Amino acid sequence: DFVALSYVWGNSAANLQGIRTQDGRQMLPEYCPQTIEDAITVTKNLGFRFLWVDFFCISRDPETRHCQIAKMDLIYKTAPLTIVAAAGEDSGYGLPGISRPRKKQLECQFGEEVLVSVRLDVLHDLCTSKYSTRAWTYQERLFSERSLVFTDHQIFLE
Numbered sequence: 001d002f003v004a005l006s007y008v009w010g011n012s013a014a015n016l017q018g019i020r021t022q023d024g025r026q027m028l029p030e031y032c033p034q035t036i037e038d039a040i041t042v043t044k045n046l047g048f049r050f051l052w053v054d055f056f057c058i059s060r061d062p063e064t065r066h067c068q069i070a071k072m073d074l075i076y077k078t079a080p081l082t083i084v085a086a087a088g089e090d091s092g093y094g095l096p097g098i099s100r101p102r103k104k105q106l107e108c109q110f111g112e113e114v115l116v117s118v119r120l121d122v123l124h125d126l127c128t129s130k131y132s133t134r135a136w137t138y139q140e141r142l143f144s145e146r147s148l149v150f151t152d153h154q155i156f157l158e
Helices: 034-045 062-070 072-078 122-127 135-143
Strands: 002-006 050-052 081-085 107-110 113-116 147-150 155-157
Touching: 002 034, 002 072, 002 135, 034 050, 034 081, 062 072, 072 135, 081 135
Parallel strands: 002 050, 002 081, 081 147
Antiparallel strands: 107 113, 147 155
16 A cells, blocks of 8 residues: 655755666655655654655656556545645645644643644635645545645644
């Protein structure tokens, strides 16, 4: 099983290139945008071994690329989980709660019990994000069986 990542590339991924090995495979570069690094951390922490990231998993060859893009729905349909990076302007932002703090949630302590407030309108952050302005990301969420959505205020499972 693998986890898929749904995110906005933005400027952070514009100059990113993998390293080609002699047998033609592509290896990860020394630097990855923070969102990808954080998604790797989440993937490992959830007990998965593989993370599908479009930037690295879709071929640069135009013919192959066209065929792979036509099958993107299958990637998101077959992944048991999609990590949705709905915060920030680009892939350099990271996942709130992983490499960067989330915005503080109100909490109240009663003895040993702690009550934490959650946003009633969890979709507000998602719908007002740059992430929601992209057609690709809309398609990725639509086809995903389950999504773990990271916003600045909270993380929620769809």
